[in-house]
Amino acid sequence: MIAGRRVLVVDDHPVVRRGLRAMLESESWVATVTEAATVAEAVRAATVGPVHLIAMDVGLPDGDGIDAAGRILRAAPGTRVLILTMDDDESVVDRALRAGAHGFLLKDTDPELVVDSLRTVAGGGVVLGPRTAGALLTGMRAAPARVPAPFDRLSEREREVVTRLTAGESNAQIARRLGLSEKTVRNQLSLIFSKLGVTDRLRVALLARDAGLR
Known part of the structure; x- marks a missing residue:
């Protein structure tokens, strides 16, 4: 605490x-x-x-x-x-x-x-x-026709999680929307951060912006 x-x-x-x-x-x-x-x-x-x-x-x-x-x-x-x-x-x-x-x-x-x-x-x-x-990521989609790097390292489900994350949803909201447990969402986020080489949600949002995910 x-x-x-x-x-x-x-x-x-x-x-x-x-x-x-x-x-x-x-x-x-x-x-x-x-x-x-x-x-x-x-x-x-x-x-x-x-x-x-x-x-x-x-x-x-x-x-x-x-x-x-x-x-x-x-x-x-x-x-x-x-x-x-x-x-x-x-x-x-x-x-x-x-x-x-x-x-x-x-x-x-x-x-x-x-x-x-x-x-x-x-x-x-x-x-x-x-x-x-x-404001940062208006209209981002989970699976655009051509997935830009480094998001092409993610599975389709992981990209769904990223979409919800960049929309400002909490772990609990993501879990409810995708039918997952909060523990699963936390584990998936840890894996996503590792694959993308970032440490937190804000860096994911910036990376998505730079990658042109719209």
Whole structure:
């Protein structure tokens, strides 16, 4: 069980920062919560003192939150970052994942789900909201006429799992849709990650995007 996480909330709106801070401070796995309103404040806070988890907005007064996340992750690679923004444009999602973010959620997501997602990211997991996945991989099909590399290494069932994964579905949802147990889905995902040479769901989504799966 995760515990003692130091969290940094980066947003230029005080109400957003303080609201998320109030929710996080009631969580048993959170040790401290600090705030930043600019890129400069965020980079300083994350590189001067240890920060385990960052909730990062994109549009900040002095720059871009995704660029800031990339700088922080290069300086402190153990930091976990969840991008939390109102912008679900495909290019923004793409940039965030390429910068190394471990998750991407829209600000209008239910607050409790935001906290749950932050907990998941803090614990080493990844989060890609359904609407975000849709922006990234609109219309992806499980078995196109010609399957591009490296997805040609996968079986038809494994490609079905990838399709559901990139649509933002959880393991439980994938299991229900495909008539499998959650344990089977977890095992298949491990095998898929190994075949594709990736470590998590977000990298699968990026790989599918680059492969032109539409």
